[in-house]
Amino acid sequence: MDVKTLCLGVLSTGPHSGYEIKKAFEESFHYFFRASFGSIYPALAELEREGGVVCEAVAQARRPDKKVYAITRAGRDALRAALMREEPRHVVRSEFLVLLYFAHLLPPERLAAVIDTMTVEFERIMHSDLESYERNHAELTPGQRFALGYGRTMLTAALGYLHRQRGQLLREVTATDETGRPRVASDLAVAGD
């Protein structure tokens, strides 16, 4: 799925500028899709060339014109077609889990810091999601509630797992050497001081 389709999706709820679309990405799609200005502005320009959107330049005091894009009938058709065509992929790319996978190669302090950083990040995302959910709750479509609820469920599960397993993992890596095998008794004695 490309940025063009997501832009059409945002515009299907009403006219917006590129800047506002970026904000919508950050607020609503943050958990499962991201895009930068460097992909959004060219996407909108191409959509305009193709006739999927029309653009009205709104003059601003001492600022670049705000270019407000509105979806056309053809754009709605293209959005619908793209959503029908798209295969339901779901891909996780996590350097966090790679780091944990190789926990035995890291000092325990680094490991603890990695887990704590991720915990804070997950909490941050969940709070901002919950906030926007409560702000807009009444106007959300069933699909939006479903997608946001999915994110909330995953974040809750992740935070719970990190909370439950953190201490255990840290104890285990302290008790094993760099090959993942148990340390000898003398090492354990030192570690247990």
Place this chain on the structure above:
Amino acid sequence: MDVKTLCLGVLSTGPHSGYEIKKAFEESFHYFFRASFGSIYPALAELEREGGVVCEAVAQARRPDKKVYAITRAGRDALRAALMREEPRHVVRSEFLVLLYFAHLLPPERLAAVIDTMTVEFERIMHSDLESYERNHAELTPGQRFALGYGRTMLTAALGYLHRQRGQLLREVTATDETGRPRVASDLAVAGD
């Protein structure tokens, strides 16, 4: 984190060919990292140039030589350094959730098919993960158990959510029009037939 680092990671457990590394990616990292031959083979070639790995060509009957790579001391240092440097990111890219977010633009049959496809896919991943977990359980490092347990926890939570919410969402989209607003009473009567 690049493919080179992950290759070093796989090779830190023993010598392997590029083909075998690809299999290891599929078996062990599938949930949180992926790479194709088109990135693995060049990564190994570059690691060899840099001295992070050494390569022994093993002649094969009627096949290309199998090139077995082994990590060097310098390679282990580079792996460790990369793991210390790497920031713990965790990014989800899900066309699946985008489709659900725009559920009101899809026919209910399509929506059901999307959810069911994803359910089957999640179950498939979980079963193959569980299998490899049970096969290797005793030899796994604490970090590997943690990372695999994380994936299992997420998949369980996802499947539970999909199972619980599927019917509800389908009923709701049947009862709302394409703007997400409730259909008029006459429509509901038809839908309820």
Place this chain on the structure above:
DNA sequence: GGGCCCATGTAATTAGTTACATGATTAT
């Protein structure tokens, strides 16, 4: 005979990010 497994590698292409370019307004 069709399809998957084994086995390596390269080239073209894709789809994005980051950094650059510009600059006023408002809040801390």
Place this chain on the structure above:
DNA sequence: ATAATCATGTAACTAATTACATGGGCCC
């Protein structure tokens, strides 16, 4: 004064994927 918000856009770069190229073995 320093950072964040508003506002658009391009160019260089990155890091991967997909398709291509090659080909025997093995199972159903």
